[in-house]
Amino acid sequence: MESKRNLIYFRNYYWDFFNSLPDKVKDKIDYVLILITITDKIPKKFFEQITGYDGLSEIRIEFESNIYRIFCCFDEGNIVVLFNGFQKKTQKTPKKEIERALRIKQEYFDYKRNKK
Numbered sequence: 649m650e651s652k653r654n655l656i657y658f659r660n661y662y663w664d665f666f667n668s669l670p671d672k673v674k675d676k677i678d679y680v681l682i683l684i685t686i687t688d689k690i691p692k693k694f695f696e697q698i699t700g701y702d703g704l705s706e707i708r709i710e711f712e713s714n715i716y717r718i719f720c721c722f723d724e725g726n727i728v729v730l731f732n733g734f735q736k737k738t739q740k741t742p743k744k745e746i747e748r749a750l751r752i753k754q755e756y757f758d759y760k761r762n763k764k
Contacts, residue, residue, distance in 0.1 A: 649686050656729045658756045662718065665733035669716075676711045677718070684728060698741075704749055706741070717741065719749035721756075729756055 657663060666674060680694050684707065698704045698719075707718040707730075718733035731752040734745050 651685050652688060653685050653726045653728050655681060655685060656723070656727055658729050658731060658752065658759075661732045661752055662730040665718070673709070673711050673714070673716065677709050677716070680707060680709050698746065701746060701750065704746070704753060717745075719745070719752070721753055723756075723760075729753075731756075 666677065669677070683694060684690050694708050696706055696708065698706055703721045705720050705722070707720055709716040709718070715736040716733060717736050719731040720728050721731075723729050731749045732745065734742070
């Protein structure tokens with residue numbers, strides 16, 4: 649199947665989160681990430697823009713009764729840059745997780761700008 653989007657795992661933020669998870673959760677995350685790369689329109693169930701946070705999005709994973717989120721953003725149209733992830737324990741996304749994602753997003757674009 650043809651890829652519609654590419655994933656970038658910026659630094660180790662995503663991997664530190666991913667590697668801390670049980671294998672069955674990792675399998676579900678892998679499934680959702682594959683879906684994101686191959687579908688024309690990503691289902692809202694799995695992907696949503698975060699309102700009020702300039703270009704920040706979250707990948708949404710539910711497994712059994714647990715909810716996981718991975719922050720990300722688009723770059724150059726079809727690149728999804730993955731940042732930090734966390735297990736969601738309340739209805740509201742913790743502000744410190746959003747702030748961390750925004751710092752990582754800034755770090756990514758600074759790194760990219762300085763690399764050129």
